[in-house]
Amino acid sequence: MGYQIIRVLLNFFFSIYRLHVEGRExxxxxxxxxxxxxxxSYFDPPLVGIAFQKRxxxxxxxxxxxxNPLFGRLIRYLGAFPVKRNSADMSAIRRSVEELKEGHVLCIFPEGGFVHGKGLGRFHPGMAFLAILTGTPILPVAICGAEPLPHKKGPLAVVIGKPIAVRKERPNDENTAALDALVKERIEALMEAYEKGQR
Incomplete structure (x- = not known):
């Protein structure tokens, strides 16, 4: 019940910015x-959560x-769990595999942190590693216009691409790099297509 209330509040908040979502199908x-x-930006997780409204x-x-204990408790309630960046965090990997085995949606930001300005940064291999290890499909998601929030500047959108099928096999440097490159290419294409539509 509390989760639904928070979702309603976030829906109202982002409606002020006229959030546009494409690709829910x-x-x-x-x-x-x-x-x-x-x-x-810090607004990216709730934007993805709102875009995936039925899940x-x-x-x-x-x-x-x-x-921060209070903030940590809140984001845990909203589905977040910690990962130690720039390390092989086995507890985060195990938790991720559990979430996927239970049939859930797992959101990962493969850049590993904020990348300001246009374009995407270098992808870390964790997202591709998990997808290949478990054979889980990937949905590329482009978030457009979130960087200036909470200041309003231009359109705000979440664009969801078509699923990328992933074959379950042993992850290695070659197949994780290839999958990272494909996902990055798809996200860039979504961003470019959306920006062209705004001109």
Whole structure:
């Protein structure tokens, strides 16, 4: 009940910014899926949560966000769990695999942190590793216009691409790099197509 109330409040908040969502028809009604999104601001996780309106999402979030007990408790309630960046965090990997085995949506920001300005940063291999390890499809997600929030400047949108099928096999440097490159290419294409439509 509390989760639904928070979702209603976030819907109202983002309606002020005239949030536009494209591609909801690409979200599977059930089953595990990884939502891979670009990362510009602290508003990105709730934007993805609102875009996936019919499904509850789990989020990988940097461990530093959990240092404040109250804020940490809130984001845990909203589906976030900590990951230690720049390390092989086995507890975060196990939690991610559990979420996917239970048929949930797992949101990952493969850039690993904010990348300001246009374009995408370097992808870390964790997203591709998990997808290949579990054979989970990936939904590329482009978040457009979130960087200046809470100041309003231009359109705000979440664009969801078609699922990328992933074959379950042993992850290695070659297949994770190839999948990272494909997902990055798809997100860039979504961003470019949306920006062209705004001109």
């Amino acid at each position: 690409n979200i599977p009604d059930g089953g595990p899926v990884i939502a891979a999104a670009n990362h510009k 509850r999402i789990s989020f990988m979030a940097k461990s530093e966000l959990f240092r």
